[in-house]
Amino acid sequence: MRKTELKIKLSNLNHNIDVIKEYTNADIQAVVKANSYGLSASEVAKTIENKVESFSVITLDEALDLRKYTDKPILLLQGVHEQNDYKLIEKYKFDFVVHSSWQLKNITNFNLKDSRIWLKINTGMNRLGFDQEEFHKALNIVKELEIKDIILMSHLAASSIKDDKQTKEQIEVFSQTTKSLQFKKSLVNSGGIFNFSEAHHDIVRPGIAIYGGKYNEFGTKNVSSLSSQIISIRPVKAGTKIGYDGLWIAEKDCYIGSIPVGYGDGLPYFTNPITVKINGKKFKTAGKANMDLVMINLEQDNTIKTGDCVKIWDFDSDLSELSEEFNTITYNLLANISGRVSKNYLE
């Protein structure tokens, strides 16, 4: 079998939740959208269920699958995408966001007494949510519904930047808009947990902080490690072109190793060299990303053999640095890994 695998250390999920709890007294909603950023929502939910107050996802399919593993609240972060979605929300007792007034049309046709409505306020990201005036109208409608609870929420646009001015403005708008309202409130994602402690309110919504790699300076750890195995080594002479478009040319005589992983596995496409590790030593890739292969410049190292393990990232890698090499962000690096990669869960 192809040995391209994502190892997932489940104990690091618990560690990361414990780190989050050192930074906040608020309840935790674990954001497990996009299959828990590529790690498997069901495995993540089973592991951390008793440490969180709820989970959140984007699609009904995600929510339906997760319902097999937990009775805790599951929030649909974009609410319904069509009115009929309320049927399944009713049946499976999902929580849901309301960000636009069309989502409230005909809502009284459904029995939503087991759901919490998360009413979304636009505080300055200008993506989803009600502006001030509309918000109060929507709140008045929602207050009349027979539902389990109302939670007021918003989302921060730049919480990863400490002392960010736009974020401070958003926090202020949220406080002003909701201050006289006696409902639970939820504003921050991972960045807000670490960088804006004054804005935690009742429920925080970490995603990446649970999965590690972006905020490790605060004590979280990578939960995953992506590795492959050398399946071919060839000696090449200086001047030899490697791979598609002959883009990469050997400057010196060297060995080229190939590993069976590529953008078909969700690795972000790249043309500039990426750093990988073999037997603890760093090497650079040679040539453009392929769908199914990556070539590595093994230089003059003749100790490396076919079958040797190549770490694209490991539990102790700096994923922020690596994602910069890929010209992307940590989220993209993690969430993109496709179903073709075998996943192995370690305790």
Ligand SMILES: *Cc1c(COP(=O)(O)O)cnc(C)c1O
């Ligand atoms: C994805 C998402 C989060 C989690 O964001 P992280 O930066 O991964 O912590 C929180 N809230 C909402 C509304 C989201 O869409």
